Amino acid sequence: MLNQHFCEIDDDISDATSFEESIQKRCMTAPPRPLTDLEEFKRSEEYEALEKAYRSQSQLIQRDYQKYDLDNPEGQHSCKKFLYHLENMCKVYKVSAVSREYRDTFSKAYKILYTDGELCYLTEILDSAQEGFPYLWVNSEKYSFSADVLDAGMRLVEAFYKVQHVIRYTYSGTLQESPDFSSSKLKDEIQLLLENFDIIWVNFEKYYVKELMQIEAEARRFILKAIELDKEMISIEVREKLKGRILVTCENYLQLKAELCKVIAQINSVANVEGKGRDDLGVKILLEAEGITRRVTREQSQAVRNLADSIKMNFQRFREQMRRYEGNIEMVDPQLKNNQELVDLLVEYETQWEKGLNYLLDPKRYTQLMLFSHIIETSAEKYSQFQEQLECRDSDIFVAIPCLIILKHLEDEDRNICLYFLPMLNDTSSKLYQSFMILKQEFQGWRRQHSKSYEYYNIIEKLLLxxxxxxxxxxxxxxxxxxxxxxxxxxxxxxxxxxxxxxxFIDAAINNN
Incomplete structure (x- = not known):
């Protein structure tokens, strides 16, 4: 009976199920084949991190001399991508990274480059390591890196090459099955590799940035000195003002002012790349300008007064700039010529102070400038047309003004300006002297024809203008x-x-109007 029952079941199966369906049912019910170690590894996040690092490594761009191209955007991007995947591998492989507490000592300018709690492998650090410059020129001064920094940079570059080699070799070993493959061994090797790389990276970054900050602090020393001098001057200004004293007579204040002018000259010599970079513009210019504002009226010479005021104003503007820097000294690029606001200020400072050096400190030139500018200004007051030309800097004024001074020389009222700029007028053997003597005779003849005082002069003056x-x-x-x-x-x-x-000379006479 039992045999008959099983036969009936078999008949039912054979009747209800085709041969192919029965095969599929047997496959579905068969136990799965166990995964190999490699297959298990390929399903892990460790493999995914390795594969991404391998692919990004293959996109790195190298220059001909075995250095990575970090100058153009494409090379920069590919290197950033690879370093990012290295950081990710450190997380996935649970690498014991070196503490980044040393970054707490970095200046704000460097701290802003890093993210707290992250390894932050920066391309800038790698680039500095591979370039390996033994020194830097900052503000025309040479600053050398220590041998320790240079050696650490070389080791970092070697470690960077090694990381790439191991990643390539390791990844290629996962492309096909091998009886020798061990995922645990692979993970241990990569973990050790990345730990060593991190140690080498930190060693270079820590000491390289430290020495960079020392160089930057030294390069900013003139700015820091100017800030300190300005603070001392402010302290004296407040104190003396409360006492009702005049700062002109304060010896300590005058000494600080002289020191600040000297520091400004030093800054100008290295930062003013758009001007001459003069370092000989001392405090005497400022003191003379201050004296002129007390004794020269605008009626005597507006140009000279404006020049003196401009010298004082530019000195004050520099002090104000130092106060802005005091709030955040790190806003000052150590390469002072890269601070455009400072450079613009120095260009104007040098322009006006150079005029002061040439025309305020030299008694003869000062007298000539006073007269010359007075001639121009009184002519402008007399004739509105000439005034408009001066204000617009019309090209005609550069023809008319020298004619005016020749006219004054005919009247012997030019304080020898013409003889200074054209000495041949006093050389009896020169043709210019002879031409001038003929002109003088003709002019005197013209003058004798007019009975009214200065009528003859005004006619010629108007025609010249x-x-x-x-x-x-x-x-x-x-x-x-x-x-x-x-x-x-x-x-x-x-x-x-x-x-x-x-x-x-003519610029000093008209450019400050």
Whole structure:
């Protein structure tokens, strides 16, 4: 009976199930084949991290001389990507990384580059290691790195090469089954590799950044000195003001002012790349400018007063800039020429102080500038057309102004400005002297024809400035034309003989109006 029952079951199965379906049922019910160690590893996050690091490593761009290209955006991006995957591997493989507490001593400028709690392998650090520059030039001074830093940089580059090699070799070993494969051994090897790499990285980063900060502090010493001097000056200014004393007589204050001017000159010599970088602009210029503002009125010479005020103002602006730097000294690029705001300030400072050196400290030039600027300013007051040309810096003024000073020389009222810029006018053997003597005779003849005081002068002056005039007789017109031609000829020679100094002189006379 039992055999008959099983036969009936078999018949039922054979009737209800096809041969193929029965095979599938037997496969589905069979126990699964155990995964190999490699197959298990390939399902892990460790393998995923390894694979990503391998792929990003293959995208690194190398230069011809076995250095990585970190200068262009593409090379920078590929290196950042690889370093990011190295950091990720450190997390996945549970690497015991070195403490980053030393970064607490970094300046704000460096701290901002790092994220708390992260390894932060920066391409800037790697680039510095691979370049291996033994020294830096900052503000025209040479700063050398220690041998320890240079050695640490070389070791970091070697470790970086080794990490890549091991990642390539390890990943290639996972491409096919091998009886020798051991995931635990692989993990241990990678963990040890990354721990050693992290130690080497930290060793270089710590000491390299430390020495960089020391270099930067030394490079900023002039700025720090200026800040301290300004603070001391402010303290004296407040104290003396409360006592009702005049700072001009305070010896300590004058000494601090002299020291600050000296420091500014040092800063100017290294930072003012857009100007001359002069280092000889001392406190005497400032003291003379302060004296001029007390004894010279604008009616005497607006240009000289403006120059003196500009010298004082630029000194004050520099002090104000130092106060802004005091709030955050790290905002100052140690390479001082890279601070555009500072450079712009120094360019204007040097321009005005150089004029002060040339025209305020030299008694002869000072007297000449006073007269020359007074001639220009009084002419502008008399003639609105000339005033407008001055304000607009019309090109005609650079023709008219030298003519005016030649006209003054004809009256012996130029304080020898013409002889200074055109010495041949005093050389009896020169053609210019002879031309001038002929002009003088013609001018004196013109003067004798006029009974009204200065009428003869005003007519020529107006014509030289292009001011419309009354109609003259044919004889007068011819006479005036001869005088005008000779004045213009001599004015051209006046500008040509020493063009650079003349341009500087006329600039000082009109550029501060």
């Amino acid at each position: 292009g001011i419309p005039q009354q109609q003259f007789s044919e004889e007068e017109s011819n006479q005036i034309e001869k005088i005008m031609q000779k004045i213009k000829f001599l004015s051209i020679e006046l500008q040509r003989h020493n063009a650079i100094e003349w341009n500087s």
